[in-house]
Amino acid sequence: xxxSKSTDYALHSLIHLGNSERCNNVGIKELSAELGVSExxxxxxxxxxxxxxxxxxxxxxxxxxxxxxxxxxITFLDVIQVIEGRQKLFECSNSSSRxxxxxxxxxxxxxxxxxxxxxxxLVEKVMYxxxxxxxxxxxxxxxxxxxxxxxxxxxxxxxxx
Amino acid sequence: xxxSKSTDYALHSLIHLGNSERCNNVGIKELSAELGVSExxxxxxxxxxxxxxxxxxxxxxxxxxxxxxxxxxITFLDVIQVIEGRQKLFECSNSSSRxxxxxxxxxxxxxxxxxxxxxxxLVEKVMYxxxxxxxxxxxxxxxxxxxxxxxxxxxxxxxxx
DNA sequence: ATATTATGGATATCAAAGGTCTTTATTAAC
DNA sequence: GTTAATAAAGACCTTTGATATCCATAATAT
Numbered sequence: 001x002x003x004s005k006s007t008d009y010a011l012h013s014l015i016h017l018g019n020s021e022r023c024n025n026v027g028i029k030e031l032s033a034e035l036g037v038s039e040x041x042x043x044x045x046x047x048x049x050x051x052x053x054x055x056x057x058x059x060x061x062x063x064x065x066x067x068x069x070x071x072x073x074i075t076f077l078d079v080i081q082v083i084e085g086r087q088k089l090f091e092c093s094n095s096s097s098r099x100x101x102x103x104x105x106x107x108x109x110x111x112x113x114x115x116x117x118x119x120x121x122l123v124e125k126v127m128y129x130x131x132x133x134x135x136x137x138x139x140x141x142x143x144x145x146x147x148x149x150x151x152x153x154x155x156x157x158x159x160x161x
Numbered sequence: 162x163x164x165s166k167s168t169d170y171a172l173h174s175l176i177h178l179g180n181s182e183r184c185n186n187v188g189i190k191e192l193s194a195e196l197g198v199s200e201x202x203x204x205x206x207x208x209x210x211x212x213x214x215x216x217x218x219x220x221x222x223x224x225x226x227x228x229x230x231x232x233x234x235i236t237f238l239d240v241i242q243v244i245e246g247r248q249k250l251f252e253c254s255n256s257s258s259r260x261x262x263x264x265x266x267x268x269x270x271x272x273x274x275x276x277x278x279x280x281x282x283l284v285e286k287v288m289y290x291x292x293x294x295x296x297x298x299x300x301x302x303x304x305x306x307x308x309x310x311x312x313x314x315x316x317x318x319x320x321x322x
Numbered sequence: 323a324t325a326t327t328a329t330g331g332a333t334a335t336c337a338a339a340g341g342t343c344t345t346t347a348t349t350a351a352c
Numbered sequence: 353g354t355t356a357a358t359a360a361a362g363a364c365c366t367t368t369g370a371t372a373t374c375c376a377t378a379a380t381a382t
Contacts, residue, residue, distance in 0.1 A: 001164055001245045004339065005286070008254050011284050016260055027358070036255050041341050047360060059359040060349025064216050076287065084162045093169050094197050099177055122307045123172050126237065127164070137294045141287045149283055171366065188327070202372055208329060220328040221380025 005084045009037055010045050011143075014079060017055065018071035018143045019150075025064030032098055045083065052082040072144035089134070090127035168244045170198055171206050172304075175240060178216065179232035179304045180311075186225030206244065215244040232304035240298055250295070251288035 013031050020026050028046065034037040046065055049055045056068045067074065094100070100120050174192050181187055189207065191202040207226055210216045217229045247310065255261070261281050 001162065001250070003162055003251045005254050006339080007282070008251070012255070012260055015284070034260050038341065040343070044341090044361090050359090055276045057359060059347070059357085061355095061357045062350065063348085063358045063361090076291075080162075083231070087163055089162070090164045090169070093166050094173070096195055099173055101197050122178070122310055123169070126302045126307060127312075130237075130295060130302075134291060135296045137291050141291075141345075141359065145285060146365090148281050149286075167370080188329095190327090199372070201374070204328065205330090205372090211328090218328060219380075220326085220378070222324095222326045223381065224327045224379085226328090 003080065004084065006045050007080055009035055009042055010049060010079050010083050011076070013042070013046065014049070014054070014067065014071075014074060014143050015146055016065050018147055019063060020076075023066075025058060025062065025066055027064040031065070046105075048082055049079075052078075054078060054082060064118040067143070070144070071147060072142050074143045075139050077138035088128070090124060092121035092124040122153040137160060164241065165245065166205050168241055170196055170203060171210060171240050171244050172237070173319065174203065174207065174226075175210070175228065175232075175304050176307055177214070178226060178228050179235075179308055184227075186219060186227055188225040192226070209238070209243055210292060213239075215239060215243060227235060228304070229322045231305070233303050238299035239300040241299060249289070250292040253282035253285040254285060299313050 012035050016031060016034055017026055028039045028043050031046070032042045035042065046055065046057065049066075050057045050065070053068055054074060055065045057063070057065050092100075173196050177192060177195055178187055189200045189204050192207070193203045196203065207216065207218065211218045211226070211229075214229055215235060216226045218224070218226050253261075
Protein backbone atom coordinates (compact mmCIF):
# COMPACT_ATOMS: atom_id res chain seq x y z
CA UNK A 1 0.00 0.00 0.00
CA UNK A 2 1.81 3.01 -1.26
CA UNK A 3 1.07 6.21 -3.10
CA SER A 4 2.14 6.09 -6.73
CA LYS A 5 4.99 8.02 -8.30
CA SER A 6 2.39 9.94 -10.26
CA THR A 7 1.09 11.44 -7.05
CA ASP A 8 4.63 12.38 -6.17
CA TYR A 9 5.11 14.10 -9.54
CA ALA A 10 1.76 15.86 -9.31
CA LEU A 11 2.42 17.28 -5.86
CA HIS A 12 5.89 18.49 -6.73
CA SER A 13 4.65 20.06 -9.95
CA LEU A 14 1.93 21.95 -8.13
CA ILE A 15 4.40 23.21 -5.57
CA HIS A 16 6.60 24.46 -8.35
CA LEU A 17 3.65 26.23 -9.98
CA GLY A 18 2.69 27.75 -6.66
CA ASN A 19 6.22 28.96 -6.15
CA SER A 20 6.62 30.66 -9.54
CA GLU A 21 5.40 34.11 -10.44
CA ARG A 22 1.70 34.75 -10.93
CA CYS A 23 0.52 35.29 -14.52
CA ASN A 24 3.53 33.41 -15.78
CA ASN A 25 2.82 30.02 -17.31
CA VAL A 26 5.26 27.23 -16.65
CA GLY A 27 5.89 24.88 -19.56
CA ILE A 28 6.17 21.12 -19.40
CA LYS A 29 9.85 21.43 -20.34
CA GLU A 30 10.65 23.39 -17.22
CA LEU A 31 8.57 21.12 -15.03
CA SER A 32 10.04 17.90 -16.35
CA ALA A 33 13.58 19.25 -16.07
CA GLU A 34 12.81 20.31 -12.51
CA LEU A 35 11.53 16.91 -11.46
CA GLY A 36 13.67 14.69 -13.66
CA VAL A 37 10.73 13.03 -15.40
CA SER A 38 10.04 12.70 -19.10
CA GLU A 39 7.89 15.39 -20.68
CA UNK A 40 5.47 12.91 -22.20
CA UNK A 41 4.74 11.15 -18.95
CA UNK A 42 4.46 14.29 -16.88
CA UNK A 43 2.14 15.87 -19.44
CA UNK A 44 -0.33 13.06 -18.90
CA UNK A 45 -0.38 13.81 -15.22
CA UNK A 46 -0.82 17.52 -15.84
CA UNK A 47 -3.71 16.79 -18.17
CA UNK A 48 -5.43 14.90 -15.41
CA UNK A 49 -4.95 17.82 -13.07
CA UNK A 50 -6.36 20.15 -15.71
CA UNK A 51 -9.44 18.02 -16.37
CA UNK A 52 -10.15 18.10 -12.67
CA UNK A 53 -9.80 21.85 -12.40
CA UNK A 54 -6.62 21.91 -10.33
CA UNK A 55 -4.53 23.71 -12.96
CA UNK A 56 -5.21 25.73 -16.08
CA UNK A 57 -3.31 25.12 -19.31
CA UNK A 58 -2.76 27.22 -22.41
CA UNK A 59 -1.21 25.65 -25.50
CA UNK A 60 0.88 27.46 -28.04
CA UNK A 61 3.97 29.63 -27.83
CA UNK A 62 4.69 30.77 -24.28
CA UNK A 63 1.93 28.50 -23.10
CA UNK A 64 2.10 26.28 -20.06
CA UNK A 65 0.39 25.62 -16.78
CA UNK A 66 -0.69 27.65 -13.79
CA UNK A 67 -2.69 26.91 -10.66
CA UNK A 68 -6.42 27.20 -11.28
CA UNK A 69 -7.05 28.54 -7.79
CA UNK A 70 -5.07 29.92 -4.84
CA UNK A 71 -2.47 27.53 -3.46
CA UNK A 72 -4.16 27.46 -0.06
CA UNK A 73 -7.26 26.01 -1.68
CA ILE A 74 -5.50 23.05 -3.24
CA THR A 75 -5.34 20.32 -0.64
CA PHE A 76 -3.26 17.15 -0.68
CA LEU A 77 -6.53 15.22 -0.67
CA ASP A 78 -7.65 16.98 -3.86
CA VAL A 79 -4.48 15.98 -5.65
CA ILE A 80 -4.38 12.45 -4.35
CA GLN A 81 -7.97 11.77 -5.33
CA VAL A 82 -7.39 13.04 -8.85
CA ILE A 83 -4.34 10.88 -9.37
CA GLU A 84 -5.12 7.78 -7.33
CA GLY A 85 -8.84 7.72 -8.00
CA ARG A 86 -11.70 7.80 -5.57
CA GLN A 87 -12.18 4.16 -4.65
CA LYS A 88 -12.46 3.35 -1.01
CA LEU A 89 -9.26 2.48 0.86
CA PHE A 90 -10.71 -0.91 1.71
CA GLU A 91 -13.54 -2.96 0.29
CA CYS A 92 -14.68 -6.19 1.83
CA SER A 93 -14.53 -8.81 -0.88
CA ASN A 94 -16.85 -11.34 0.68
CA SER A 95 -19.83 -9.57 2.17
CA SER A 96 -21.97 -12.60 1.56
CA SER A 97 -19.78 -15.05 3.44
CA ARG A 98 -20.95 -17.05 6.41
CA UNK A 99 -18.80 -14.97 8.72
CA UNK A 100 -20.79 -11.86 7.94
CA UNK A 101 -24.08 -13.59 8.38
CA UNK A 102 -22.91 -14.70 11.81
CA UNK A 103 -21.21 -11.55 13.02
CA UNK A 104 -23.80 -9.19 11.60
CA UNK A 105 -26.73 -11.24 12.72
CA UNK A 106 -29.07 -9.09 14.77
CA UNK A 107 -32.02 -11.39 14.38
CA UNK A 108 -33.86 -11.53 11.06
CA UNK A 109 -36.65 -9.30 12.35
CA UNK A 110 -34.31 -6.39 12.91
CA UNK A 111 -32.94 -6.43 9.41
CA UNK A 112 -33.85 -3.47 7.28
CA UNK A 113 -35.44 -5.05 4.22
CA UNK A 114 -34.37 -2.09 2.11
CA UNK A 115 -30.66 -2.68 2.67
CA UNK A 116 -30.38 -6.45 2.54
CA UNK A 117 -26.70 -7.13 3.24
CA UNK A 118 -24.95 -3.86 2.47
CA UNK A 119 -22.36 -2.41 4.83
CA UNK A 120 -22.62 -5.29 7.22
CA UNK A 121 -18.90 -5.89 7.32
CA LEU A 122 -17.42 -4.75 10.62
CA VAL A 123 -13.90 -4.83 9.21
CA GLU A 124 -14.96 -2.49 6.47
CA LYS A 125 -16.46 -0.16 9.05
CA VAL A 126 -13.18 0.05 10.93
CA MET A 127 -11.25 0.67 7.75
CA TYR A 128 -13.70 3.30 6.67
CA UNK A 129 -12.89 5.06 9.92
CA UNK A 130 -9.22 4.88 9.05
CA UNK A 131 -9.93 6.40 5.67
CA UNK A 132 -11.84 9.27 7.23
CA UNK A 133 -8.99 9.97 9.64
CA UNK A 134 -6.46 9.97 6.85
CA UNK A 135 -8.60 12.18 4.63
CA UNK A 136 -9.21 14.69 7.39
CA UNK A 137 -5.48 15.16 7.79
CA UNK A 138 -4.90 15.39 4.05
CA UNK A 139 -7.63 17.99 3.73
CA UNK A 140 -5.68 20.25 6.07
CA UNK A 141 -2.47 20.07 4.07
CA UNK A 142 -2.28 22.41 1.09
CA UNK A 143 0.21 23.43 -1.56
CA UNK A 144 0.46 26.75 0.23
CA UNK A 145 1.27 25.20 3.59
CA UNK A 146 4.26 23.43 2.06
CA UNK A 147 5.46 26.69 0.54
CA UNK A 148 5.03 28.42 3.89
CA UNK A 149 7.15 25.77 5.53
CA UNK A 150 9.89 26.17 2.96
CA UNK A 151 9.79 29.94 3.39
CA UNK A 152 9.91 29.67 7.16
CA UNK A 153 13.08 27.64 6.92
CA UNK A 154 14.64 30.14 4.51
CA UNK A 155 14.03 33.20 6.68
CA UNK A 156 15.06 31.24 9.71
CA UNK A 157 18.37 30.57 8.03
CA UNK A 158 18.62 34.19 6.86
CA UNK A 159 18.39 35.48 10.42
CA UNK A 160 22.14 35.20 10.70
CA UNK A 161 22.67 37.98 8.15
CA UNK B 162 -4.19 3.25 -3.38
CA UNK B 163 -6.05 0.43 -1.76
CA UNK B 164 -5.47 -2.33 0.71
CA SER B 165 -5.06 -5.72 -0.95
CA LYS B 166 -7.48 -8.60 -0.80
CA SER B 167 -4.87 -10.48 1.19
CA THR B 168 -5.26 -7.99 4.00
CA ASP B 169 -8.99 -8.52 3.82
CA TYR B 170 -8.56 -12.28 4.07
CA ALA B 171 -6.06 -12.00 6.90
CA LEU B 172 -8.28 -9.76 9.02
CA HIS B 173 -11.34 -11.91 8.52
CA SER B 174 -9.40 -15.06 9.28
CA LEU B 175 -8.09 -13.61 12.52
CA ILE B 176 -11.57 -12.54 13.55
CA HIS B 177 -12.78 -16.04 12.92
CA LEU B 178 -9.96 -17.47 15.02
CA GLY B 179 -10.70 -14.98 17.76
CA ASN B 180 -14.33 -15.96 17.71
CA SER B 181 -13.80 -19.71 17.95
CA GLU B 182 -13.18 -21.69 21.09
CA ARG B 183 -9.84 -21.43 22.83
CA CYS B 184 -7.51 -24.47 22.57
CA ASN B 185 -9.30 -25.53 19.44
CA ASN B 186 -7.30 -25.24 16.26
CA VAL B 187 -9.10 -24.10 13.15
CA GLY B 188 -8.00 -25.79 9.94
CA ILE B 189 -7.44 -24.12 6.61
CA LYS B 190 -10.46 -25.99 5.24
CA GLU B 191 -12.82 -24.31 7.66
CA LEU B 192 -11.26 -20.91 7.15
CA SER B 193 -11.32 -21.07 3.38
CA ALA B 194 -14.92 -22.27 3.35
CA GLU B 195 -15.80 -19.44 5.71
CA LEU B 196 -14.26 -16.76 3.54
CA GLY B 197 -14.84 -18.26 0.14
CA VAL B 198 -11.17 -18.33 -0.80
CA SER B 199 -9.07 -21.24 -2.03
CA GLU B 200 -7.19 -23.21 0.59
CA UNK B 201 -3.88 -22.87 -1.21
CA UNK B 202 -4.00 -19.12 -1.39
CA UNK B 203 -5.26 -18.59 2.13
CA UNK B 204 -2.61 -20.92 3.52
CA UNK B 205 0.08 -18.64 2.15
CA UNK B 206 -1.44 -15.73 3.99
CA UNK B 207 -1.69 -17.74 7.19
CA UNK B 208 1.96 -18.74 6.85
CA UNK B 209 2.92 -15.10 6.72
CA UNK B 210 0.91 -14.42 9.86
CA UNK B 211 2.60 -17.34 11.55
CA UNK B 212 6.12 -16.23 10.59
CA UNK B 213 5.35 -12.87 12.12
CA UNK B 214 4.05 -14.33 15.35
CA UNK B 215 0.41 -13.36 14.90
CA UNK B 216 -0.88 -16.93 14.86
CA UNK B 217 0.42 -20.34 15.86
CA UNK B 218 0.09 -23.34 13.57
CA UNK B 219 0.27 -27.05 14.17
CA UNK B 220 0.47 -29.48 11.26
CA UNK B 221 -0.89 -32.98 11.22
CA UNK B 222 -4.26 -34.50 12.00
CA UNK B 223 -6.51 -32.08 13.91
CA UNK B 224 -3.94 -29.39 13.33
CA UNK B 225 -4.73 -25.85 12.32
CA UNK B 226 -4.31 -22.29 13.48
CA UNK B 227 -4.97 -20.29 16.61
CA UNK B 228 -4.16 -16.76 17.71
CA UNK B 229 -0.66 -16.50 19.13
CA UNK B 230 -1.73 -13.87 21.67
CA UNK B 231 -4.94 -12.39 23.09
CA UNK B 232 -7.22 -10.83 20.49
CA UNK B 233 -6.96 -7.42 22.14
CA UNK B 234 -3.22 -7.44 21.51
CA ILE B 235 -3.53 -7.98 17.77
CA THR B 236 -4.00 -4.60 16.16
CA PHE B 237 -5.09 -3.81 12.64
CA LEU B 238 -1.72 -2.16 12.15
CA ASP B 239 0.06 -5.40 13.07
CA VAL B 240 -1.86 -7.33 10.47
CA ILE B 241 -1.60 -4.70 7.75
CA GLN B 242 2.13 -4.39 8.16
CA VAL B 243 2.63 -8.12 7.93
CA ILE B 244 0.61 -8.43 4.75
CA GLU B 245 1.28 -5.15 2.98
CA GLY B 246 4.88 -4.80 4.07
CA ARG B 247 6.54 -2.03 6.00
CA GLN B 248 7.53 0.42 3.29
CA LYS B 249 6.60 4.02 3.88
CA LEU B 250 3.25 5.22 2.55
CA PHE B 251 5.06 7.75 0.41
CA GLU B 252 8.63 8.03 -0.78
CA CYS B 253 9.90 11.02 -2.67
CA SER B 254 11.42 9.74 -5.88
CA ASN B 255 13.55 12.75 -6.70
CA SER B 256 15.22 13.99 -3.56
CA SER B 257 18.12 15.28 -5.59
CA SER B 258 16.09 17.44 -7.95
CA ARG B 259 16.53 21.18 -8.30
CA UNK B 260 13.24 21.77 -6.53
CA UNK B 261 14.53 20.24 -3.35
CA UNK B 262 17.76 22.14 -3.48
CA UNK B 263 15.74 25.35 -3.77
CA UNK B 264 13.00 24.64 -1.28
CA UNK B 265 15.25 23.03 1.28
CA UNK B 266 17.99 25.59 0.95
CA UNK B 267 18.76 27.06 4.35
CA UNK B 268 22.08 28.44 3.34
CA UNK B 269 25.01 26.04 2.89
CA UNK B 270 26.44 26.91 6.28
CA UNK B 271 23.38 25.62 8.09
CA UNK B 272 23.41 22.25 6.45
CA UNK B 273 24.21 19.36 8.71
CA UNK B 274 27.19 17.72 7.03
CA UNK B 275 26.25 14.39 8.55
CA UNK B 276 22.88 14.23 6.74
CA UNK B 277 23.70 15.64 3.33
CA UNK B 278 20.36 15.57 1.50
CA UNK B 279 18.30 13.07 3.42
CA UNK B 280 14.73 13.86 4.44
CA UNK B 281 14.82 17.23 2.81
CA UNK B 282 11.59 16.70 0.92
CA LEU B 283 8.78 18.73 2.43
CA VAL B 284 6.15 16.71 0.60
CA GLU B 285 7.53 13.57 2.15
CA LYS B 286 7.35 15.20 5.56
CA VAL B 287 3.67 15.97 5.12
CA MET B 288 2.93 12.47 3.92
CA TYR B 289 4.88 11.01 6.79
CA UNK B 290 2.53 12.91 9.04
CA UNK B 291 -0.40 11.34 7.24
CA UNK B 292 1.12 7.92 7.77
CA UNK B 293 1.54 8.53 11.47
CA UNK B 294 -2.07 9.65 11.80
CA UNK B 295 -3.31 6.59 9.98
CA UNK B 296 -1.10 4.25 11.98
CA UNK B 297 -2.17 5.75 15.28
CA UNK B 298 -5.79 4.96 14.44
CA UNK B 299 -4.97 1.46 13.23
CA UNK B 300 -3.04 0.75 16.41
CA UNK B 301 -6.19 1.36 18.41
CA UNK B 302 -8.28 -1.11 16.43
CA UNK B 303 -7.89 -4.74 17.44
CA UNK B 304 -9.36 -8.09 16.56
CA UNK B 305 -11.05 -8.01 19.95
CA UNK B 306 -12.67 -4.63 19.38
CA UNK B 307 -14.35 -5.96 16.24
CA UNK B 308 -15.63 -8.97 18.15
CA UNK B 309 -16.91 -6.69 20.91
CA UNK B 310 -18.78 -4.65 18.35
CA UNK B 311 -20.37 -7.73 16.88
CA UNK B 312 -21.33 -8.95 20.33
CA UNK B 313 -22.81 -5.60 21.27
CA UNK B 314 -25.07 -5.73 18.25
CA UNK B 315 -26.15 -9.27 19.06
CA UNK B 316 -27.14 -8.55 22.64
CA UNK B 317 -28.73 -5.33 21.53
CA UNK B 318 -30.92 -7.32 19.16
CA UNK B 319 -31.55 -9.96 21.83
CA UNK B 320 -32.97 -7.36 24.21
CA UNK B 321 -36.37 -7.93 22.70
CA UNK B 322 -36.54 -11.48 24.13
C1' DA C 323 1.90 -46.95 8.83
C1' DT C 324 -1.48 -43.88 7.34
C1' DA C 325 -4.34 -40.14 6.80
C1' DT C 326 -4.31 -35.37 7.73
C1' DT C 327 -2.63 -30.93 7.80
C1' DA C 328 0.65 -27.00 7.29
C1' DT C 329 4.89 -25.19 4.52
C1' DG C 330 7.46 -23.73 0.70
C1' DG C 331 8.73 -23.46 -4.11
C1' DA C 332 7.61 -23.03 -8.87
C1' DT C 333 4.72 -21.28 -11.99
C1' DA C 334 0.72 -18.93 -14.41
C1' DT C 335 -2.40 -15.06 -15.12
C1' DC C 336 -3.97 -10.55 -15.06
C1' DA C 337 -4.31 -5.70 -14.07
C1' DA C 338 -2.08 -1.52 -13.04
C1' DA C 339 1.87 1.47 -12.91
C1' DG C 340 5.18 3.59 -15.43
C1' DG C 341 6.78 5.17 -19.62
C1' DT C 342 7.51 6.26 -24.90
C1' DC C 343 6.09 7.83 -29.39
C1' DT C 344 3.19 9.98 -32.80
C1' DT C 345 -0.50 12.82 -34.32
C1' DT C 346 -3.55 16.60 -33.66
C1' DA C 347 -5.13 21.05 -31.94
C1' DT C 348 -4.21 25.59 -30.35
C1' DT C 349 -1.76 29.80 -29.73
C1' DA C 350 1.81 33.67 -30.16
C1' DA C 351 4.98 35.88 -32.95
C1' DC C 352 6.91 36.93 -37.31
C1' DG D 353 -0.95 33.54 -43.40
C1' DT D 354 2.92 30.81 -42.04
C1' DT D 355 5.61 28.99 -38.69
C1' DA D 356 7.40 27.58 -34.34
C1' DA D 357 6.10 26.29 -29.83
C1' DT D 358 3.24 24.07 -26.83
C1' DA D 359 -0.55 21.14 -24.71
C1' DA D 360 -3.84 17.00 -25.55
C1' DA D 361 -4.90 12.56 -26.68
C1' DG D 362 -4.39 7.97 -28.23
C1' DA D 363 -1.75 3.79 -29.29
C1' DC D 364 1.54 1.09 -27.70
C1' DC D 365 5.17 -1.21 -24.76
C1' DT D 366 7.49 -2.96 -20.46
C1' DT D 367 7.81 -3.98 -15.74
C1' DT D 368 5.90 -4.99 -11.50
C1' DG D 369 2.86 -6.74 -8.12
C1' DA D 370 -1.51 -9.02 -6.77
C1' DT D 371 -3.92 -13.03 -7.14
C1' DA D 372 -4.00 -17.68 -7.67
C1' DT D 373 -2.93 -22.77 -8.54
C1' DC D 374 -0.31 -27.00 -8.14
C1' DC D 375 2.96 -30.11 -6.35
C1' DA D 376 6.39 -31.92 -3.27
C1' DT D 377 7.80 -32.01 1.56
C1' DA D 378 7.52 -32.00 6.59
C1' DA D 379 5.15 -32.81 10.76
C1' DT D 380 1.63 -34.88 13.67
C1' DA D 381 -2.30 -37.58 15.81
C1' DT D 382 -4.56 -41.92 15.49
